[in-house]
Amino acid sequence: MPQLAIDSACLPQYEKLDRATRDRLLAATRKFRELSLRALFAHPDLRIRPLTGGQDPRIHTFRVSDSWTGIMLAPESGETFLLIHLLPRESAEEWAGGQRHDVNTVMGTLERRDATALDRHAKAPEPPEPAADPHLFDRVSDAALRQLGIDAEIIAFCRTLTERAELTGWAPAVPQDQYDVLLHLADGDSPDRVMREVVQPRRAVGGGDVGPDDYDRAIRNTRHRVVMVNDDEEVEDVLGREFDAWRVFLHPKQRDLAYRPHFNGPAAVSGGPGTGKTVVALHRVKHLTERLPLDGRVLLTSFTNALVRALQRDLALLLDAELLTDVDVVTADKLALDVVRDEHPELGFRSDNDVLGMFANVARKHGLPWPADFLVQEYRHVIMAKGIATVDGYLDPDARQGRSTPLSVEQRRDVWHVVAETRAWMRRTRRLPTLELHAEAARILAQRTEKPYTNVVVDEAQDLHPAQWRTLRAAVPPGPDDLFIAGDNRQRIYDSSVSFAQLGIRIVGRSFPLRVNYRTTTEILTWAGEILRDQPVTELGESAPEPPGLTRSLLTGRPPVLHGAADRGSELAALAAQVRSWLDDGIAPGDICVTTRTRRLREDTVAHLRAVGLPAAVFNPQEHTVDDTEIVRVTTMHGVKGLEFRAVAVTGVTKDALPQLDRVASAALDEGQHAADLAAQRNLLYVACTRAREALFVSWHGEPSPFLPAA
Numbered sequence: 048m049p050q051l052a053i054d055s056a057c058l059p060q061y062e063k064l065d066r067a068t069r070d071r072l073l074a075a076t077r078k079f080r081e082l083s084l085r086a087l088f089a090h091p092d093l094r095i096r097p098l099t100g101g102q103d104p105r106i107h108t109f110r111v112s113d114s115w116t117g118i119m120l121a122p123e124s125g126e127t128f129l130l131i132h133l134l135p136r137e138s139a140e141e142w143a144g145g146q147r148h149d150v151n152t153v154m155g156t157l158e159r160r161d162a163t164a165l166d167r168h169a170k171a172p173e174p175p176e177p178a179a180d181p182h183l184f185d186r187v188s189d190a191a192l193r194q195l196g197i198d199a200e201i202i203a204f205c206r207t208l209t210e211r212a213e214l215t216g217w218a219p220a221v222p223q224d225q226y227d228v229l230l231h232l233a234d235g236d237s238p239d240r241v242m243r244e245v246v247q248p249r250r251a252v253g254g255g256d257v258g259p260d261d262y263d264r265a266i267r268n269t270r271h272r273v274v275m276v277n278d279d280e281e282v283e284d285v286l287g288r289e290f291d292a293w294r295v296f297l298h299p300k301q302r303d304l305a306y307r308p309h310f311n312g313p314a315a316v317s318g319g320p321g322t323g324k325t326v327v328a329l330h331r332v333k334h335l336t337e338r339l340p341l342d343g344r345v346l347l348t349s350f351t352n353a354l355v356r357a358l359q360r361d362l363a364l365l366l367d368a369e370l371l372t373d374v375d376v377v378t379a380d381k382l383a384l385d386v387v388r389d390e391h392p393e394l395g396f397r398s399d400n401d402v403l404g405m406f407a408n409v410a411r412k413h414g415l416p417w418p419a420d421f422l423v424q425e426y427r428h429v430i431m432a433k434g435i436a437t438v439d440g441y442l443d444p445d446a447r448q449g450r451s452t453p454l455s456v457e458q459r460r461d462v463w464h465v466v467a468e469t470r471a472w473m474r475r476t477r478r479l480p481t482l483e484l485h486a487e488a489a490r491i492l493a494q495r496t497e498k499p500y501t502n503v504v505v506d507e508a509q510d511l512h513p514a515q516w517r518t519l520r521a522a523v524p525p526g527p528d529d530l531f532i533a534g535d536n537r538q539r540i541y542d543s544s545v546s547f548a549q550l551g552i553r554i555v556g557r558s559f560p561l562r563v564n565y566r567t568t569t570e571i572l573t574w575a576g577e578i579l580r581d582q583p584v585t586e587l588g589e590s591a592p593e594p595p596g597l598t599r600s601l602l603t604g605r606p607p608v609l610h611g612a613a614d615r616g617s618e619l620a621a622l623a624a625q626v627r628s629w630l631d632d633g634i635a636p637g638d639i640c641v642t643t644r645t646r647r648l649r650e651d652t653v654a655h656l657r658a659v660g661l662p663a664a665v666f667n668p669q670e671h672t673v674d675d676t677e678i679v680r681v682t683t684m685h686g687v688k689g690l691e692f693r694a695v696a697v698t699g700v701t702k703d704a705l706p707q708l709d710r711v712a713s714a715a716l717d718e719g720q721h722a723a724d725l726a727a728q729r730n731l732l733y734v735a736c737t738r739a740r741e742a743l744f745v746s747w748h749g750e751p752s753p754f755l756p757a758a
């Protein structure tokens with residue numbers, strides 16, 4: 048019986064069909080699965096026709112409705128039909144006539160090219176050019192290109208290119224996997240690296256070569272663009288999910304990481320914004336849950352309540368209801384609170400502001416010279432970060448490694464005294480701040496022989512404090528697949544720095560980068576990348592620099608709009624005009640997000656937008672979900688962490704606000720902390736700007752922030 052596969056190019060087209068046409072398409076796809084080849088080709092309604100004079104004899108068209116045509120690859124010998132595209136009748140034949148499909152025998156994938164356009168290019172007379180002009184791929188030999196799966200036609204084509212932009216302009220015509228190889232080479236990656244990162248992950252499952260005529264196997268191996276469907280439900284499920292393509296079409300590297308049978312210990316996935324780390328984490332949960340022992344449980348955790356709720360929603364799209372019950376999706380803080388409350392139900396929660404006040408009180412009582420800020424930092428970044436439990440531990444010469452303010456032994460004794468007294472006070476009053484809850488949770492979990500989880504998957508890992516990591520580490524027995532960690536140090540916006548090795552999380556040899564951005568246009572990503580110019584990026588959980596490598600987007604669009612206003616009133620007026628213009632362009636209010644530097648400005652901005660008749664509301668990621676489509680959300684820059692919107696306005700990027708110096712430790716107090724706090728604020732601007740999918744508006748009043756890229 049024939050099999051049916053669907054190319055991802057059909058998804059956005061399906062969105063354009065009305066209900067009746069969708070039903071007709073569904074009925075047609077049923078016939079492709081159920082009828083014999085003879086009956087199919089003779090079917091009067093379907094009117095399957097080969098193209099006359101097309102580039103690819105396997106391409107056929109069929110009738111979906113009077114106005115829509117389906118385009119199908121019907122292999123001569125094989126069993127598998129591939130639905131390639133859905134197009135309005137008047138444009139279908141012209142498009143289909145130019146396309147050709149070939150098996151890439153090196154990667155084992157099925158690729159499509161615009162053969163007519165490439166022919167035309169090959170036959171065009173060479174423009175006169177100076178002989179010495181370098182070509183884009185001069186440094187790569189034909190033999191190396193062949194090994195990377197570039198075929199003769201594309202080798203000849205790429206030898207004519209002199210600039211990257213020429214290559215990207217040809218993206219729709221060049222076979223998709225070969226295009227990816229060429230883009231990596233154009234960005235300076237070595238052939239060895241391209242082999243490792245692009246070619247190998249695409250190679251056929253089960254190994255071995257895929258022959259040039261083995262269309263069936265190539266179709267099955269092209270899982271990043273093609274999905275096999277077995278029944279009506281699956282067809283509808285795939286086609287009706289343009290915005291959830293991540294559920295079905297994983298990048299080969301994403302699939303490799305998510306569905307690798309086992310990692311022999313903790314594994315980490317890093318990569319710039321929008322590279323699909325969350326997507327990989329979700330698929331990893333699917334993989335782990337499907338293999339869970341009878342009494343096993345999986346924990347999926349992220350940073351804020353809003354992110355946790357978004358993960359719950361997305362996981363429900365990926366997992367059967369039965370499997371979902373084996374997964375807890377909660378923040379690390381909620382886990383710690385539950386573990387502690389289990390043993391001490393009476394314990395309450397204490398805010399960080401409260402902690403600052405307590406330190407100030409105790410220091411004053413003892414007449415000590417340090418400001419409360421300094422004591423809180425010593426408590427947070429030394430004592431709690433390193434898990435120091437005794438004065439001797441604190442007096443150890445290595446304890447304060449990385450802190451730049453020297454303290455004599457006597458001074459350390461004084462600091463320890465203040466910290467110990469404050470902590471005792473917290474316990475006496477039965478109200479603990481987050482870090483204390485984690486210390487207690489980790490202690491309780493360490494004593495338990497039965498750990499609550501079989502596997503722990505962590506998203507947005509870059510901002511967790513070592514105390515939070517200790518809870519997560521203690522929640523799962525060490526061993527294969529214990530921790531799967533996704534994060535990006537470019538997006539670290541809080542002040543914690545973490546050494547996985549010191550926390551007993553050994554990821555050496557199991558740390559993998561993702562490099563394709565699926566969210567943001569090249570224009571926005573490139574501009575935002577300049578915010579981090581000269582700022583070295585370290586590897587997740589380590590102090591070593593991240594290996595070099597570009598994050599690239601395959602999307603293109605308009606450059607960011609930058610607006611400098613004379614005063615706050617004019618800035619707000621420009622913001623309102625921008626939001627209105629996005630709404631006029633058909634962007635739904637819920638697809639628009641405005642960020643501000645502080646909470647006070649957030650409230651103020653909402654009030655202004657409402658006053659001019661725009662549907663705006665405050666978004667607080669600890670309280671709200673991200674599903675409301677009726678309002679423009681206004682949130683702080685911290686509040687957009689991990690989220691994305693079609694259009695984002697980043698406001699108040701003013702010299703006095705970024706960096707906000709009252710949130711930066713003074714260099715006199717601790718130089719290292721000063722630099723780390725500044726870096727976190729620079730990252731904050733980067734995070735806010737990289738939430739935009741299509742449109743980014745950045746504004747300030749008075750002098751612009753020094754973090755902004757030079758005009």
Ligand SMILES: Nc1ncnc2c1ncn2[C@@H]1O[C@H](COP(=O)(O)OP(=O)(O)OP(=O)(O)O)[C@@H](O)[C@H]1O
Pocket residue numbers: 292293294296297298301318319320321322323324325326327535538564565566688689690691737
């Ligand atoms: N294979 C894929 N196919 C289609 N869309 C994808 C794929 N992978 C990721 N995406 C989409 O790209 C966007 C970014 O993905 P995701 O949120 O997982 O990235 P991230 O690396 O976690 O981002 P960030 O670090 O910026 O929070 C999402 O809209 C996601 O659905």
